[in-house]
Amino acid sequence: MTTPSESKAPATQPVPARPGRKLGPIADTVGSSHRAWLEHAREKYLASGLTLSELGLRVPLAKSKLSELLRGLGLYPRWEVIGRLSEVLGMQIIPLYRLWRQAALDARKSPEWVQRCSDKSALTAPQPNPPVAHEPFRRTVEGGYRRYAQAFLADAPCEAAVDDTFDILWLSWNSALASPDIRRYAWRILRATVLAKTPHLDGWPELVPAAFDTVAVRRPTRSSDPTEQLAESLELFRAIGRLPANLQDVMVLRHLCGNTVEETSALLGVPPPMVRSDERHARRIIFPPPESEGPIE
Structure with a gap:
């Protein structure tokens, strides 16, 4: 049930199958905050119709590294990469950044590491507010x-x-x-x-x-x-x-x-x-x- 002032979002259309190997599952070792933003990024990627090769040209990141990133494998990603990914896939940058930051701290990254990763981000620019409701x-x-x-x-x-x-x-x-x-x-x-x-x-x-x-x-x-x-x-x-x-x-x-x-x-x-x-x-x-x-x- 939604309130009268809340309109329904348009139904999404099926995305054609993309060529290449299917994206593997998220690793079991991924923590809750990391999994939260990662699941959303994967949904956006799958809905985009892009292949990993095409996405890699826009981020830019090697196809193999993108595959690892979207599965939560390897080192925890720096914000510069995730911020660029958010631009390409159309994710809301403020909640994404906060979840990324919490996951970094959960992964025992220091506050200094988090700050260094964020210094050159677009977070200093005016940001959109949450949805009205x-x-x-x-x-x-x-x-x-x-x-x-x-x-x-x-x-x-x-x-x-x-x-x-x-x-x-x-x-x-x-x-x-x-x-x-x-x-x-x-x-x-x-x-x-x-x-x-x-x-x-x-x-x-x-x-x-x-x-x-x-x-x-x-x-x-x-x-x-x-x-x-x-x-x-x-x-x-x-x-x-x-x-x-x-x-x-x-x-x-x-x-x-x-x-x-x-x-x-x-x-x-x-x-x-x-x-x-x-x-x-x-x-x-x-x-x-x-x-x-x-x-x-």
Whole structure:
């Protein structure tokens, strides 16, 4: 669902198959911020109809190096290359640069290295503002996004995840407008960005380290013993972390962040009855009812 003031983006036409070898997948070692801008660059490249050879003439970069860049292989690329790539492929330079910078820092590049790479860029020229509806949307949901991220991440990674989310949303705004509901589209970006930065244990996200700053630990529990209260909280956090994605999000928003059903519905972009249904389902998984002892004879 889009608001009345938001027009749908035009449908994209299929791009004819290009000659040459198919572009390989993104490397598994690529971090979340790097992957965010890289996926967008790959989408723009594939939609452009250019071959790697043709793109290499415009960037300029050798075909083999372009292939590595678009797969996240080799050394992390300097901004001069990515800035030129953004001009050729028509990417928004400001959110692209911020994601590139965050990914560089995540890759342990020094702030001095980042600055040296940016000195000769076009960033000093006047830059376009975000789409008209982007900032009002951000103001509406940013607080809820931050509380959700805080259930998984410490302060600095939390802020980075939220900022990355809105930069990715800016880069893909036309796709967001074309989606059935901008809120659901944006939430998928937030969830993927947060979980990519979240430590995992046995394949499951760990809520325990960050979740102790949430409202759940300030609520009364079944026990008055502090040790038992701690054990209950640990058990709850681990159980929520092992729920399916939709149930997990509802439980985090409702019980760790303290959102109402209506607030949770607005953030997720789903109807309130679905929030209530997912919450009931999650509760049955976390707190299964006792087994029936059968009829009394």
